[in-house]
Amino acid sequence: MSNTPLSSASQAIVFYGAGSMAEAIARGLIASSAAKSEQIAMFNRSNTERLKQLEANYGVVTAADAETQNELLSKAEIIVLAMKPKDAGAAIRRLTPLIQGNQLIVSIIAGLSIPTIQSLLGDKLPVARTMPNTSSTIGLGATGISFSEEVTPELRSRTLSIFEAVGMVSVIPEAQMEILTGVSGSGPAYVYYMMEAMIAAGIEGGLSPEQARELTVQTVLGAASMMKQTGEKPADLRKAITSPNGSTQAALEVLDQYRFTEAVKSAVHRSASRSQEMGAAIEAELA
Structure with missing residues (x-):
């Protein structure tokens, strides 16, 4: 401070x-x-x-x-x-x-x-x-x-x-x-988007809307806090809860099929480029 x-x-x-x-x-x-x-x-x-x-x-x-x-x-x-x-x-x-x-x-x-x-x-x-x-x-x-x-x-x-x-x-x-804008400026929206999907899946599986929301919120809060408090890399934390042939591995394989990592990286870079475009437009208008 x-x-x-x-x-x-x-x-x-x-x-x-x-x-x-x-x-x-x-x-x-x-x-x-x-x-x-x-x-x-x-x-x-x-x-x-x-x-x-x-x-x-x-x-x-x-x-x-x-x-x-x-x-x-x-x-x-x-x-x-x-x-x-x-x-x-x-x-x-x-x-x-x-x-x-x-x-x-x-x-x-x-x-x-x-x-x-x-x-x-x-x-x-x-x-x-x-x-x-x-x-x-x-x-x-x-x-x-x-x-x-x-x-x-x-x-x-x-x-x-x-x-x-x-x-x-x-x-x-x-x-x-601009790249910071893509990572942290727009970043909360990416997390909320994933949370929306997790809640929707929970409701589809029979959880009440309240249960699906509370479980999702606590899961995201716990994961972020775990990473911050331990100082460990997200890859290491992920591997620690991914048992071979287990449910988590099966879920991650689905995300890989949908090119999850590439999608998130592309989203961050697109946010950065859009920020740059918006800045150029503002500056052109003010010139």
């Missing part, structure tokens, strides 16, 4: 965008005492009911009018870009006359590169590009982070503290952000 504290200044972190991921990060920061609720500000384009809900639930500062929003942005230590990709261009251009050279820009916008953000801002400001996943909403996220050259060790430590509050963090070169 990074222990660099946020300053005691008001609204040290401002979330420009107030969706589910921004909420998850803010909640994690408060729950882990990485930031006090009064140090966090959040706003969006027009959903005032959403802002009232966030203020009531977490005690964060919110702002509905442009003047207050601009003041928050100009004074923030860290600005988290958490808007939808289609709104990114206008939002980042709005920042240009407001930001200071010592502020850190943290982006959780999928596909938007550091050079593009800096270009839109009109200056090579410190930028951290991140890719959290949805498990961040329960504090078990996996986040990839890439830093621009302008990010100081202190700002780097503060960024890590933000995302460590909602899970684990992996610092990577920006060139690897």
Whole structure:
């Protein structure tokens, strides 16, 4: 864990965008005492009911009018870009006359590169590009982070503290952000897809929907925990429960017939290439 504290200044972190991921990060920061609720500000384009809900639930500062929003942005230590990709261009251009050279820009916008953000801002400001996943909403996220050259060790430590509050963090070169998206960004969906199939098979075999769900959830949770706690390779754990000519071996042979490994690897690489395509489209639109 990074222990660099946020300053005691008001609204040290401002979330420009107030969706589910921004909420998850803010909640994690408060729950882990990485930031006090009064140090966090959040706003969006027009959903005032959403802002009232966030203020009531977490005690964060919110702002509905442009003047207050601009003041928050100009004074923030860290600005988290958490808007939808289609709104990114206008939002980042709005920042240009407001930001200071010592502020850190943290982006959780999928596909938007550091050079593009800096270009839109009109200056090579410190930028951290991140890719959290949805498990961040329960504090078990996996986040990839890439830093621009302008990010100081202190700002780097503060960024890590933000995302460590909602899970684990992996610092990577920006060139690897797409493959990370394929592995951990989209990864929860692959696991859920397999769980859907396991539950369906259980019901087909006579289990109740509740039994099939509970057994599947616990099986996946136990397998992940086993791998994390033992540090063993998944292949070794798999072999340990695969008796020759047993039921598990028979099941794995069926998966092999359907080219399970190749399918999953292809899915990861396709997610990565699609992420790259989406990023190129966003950047072309913003150019």
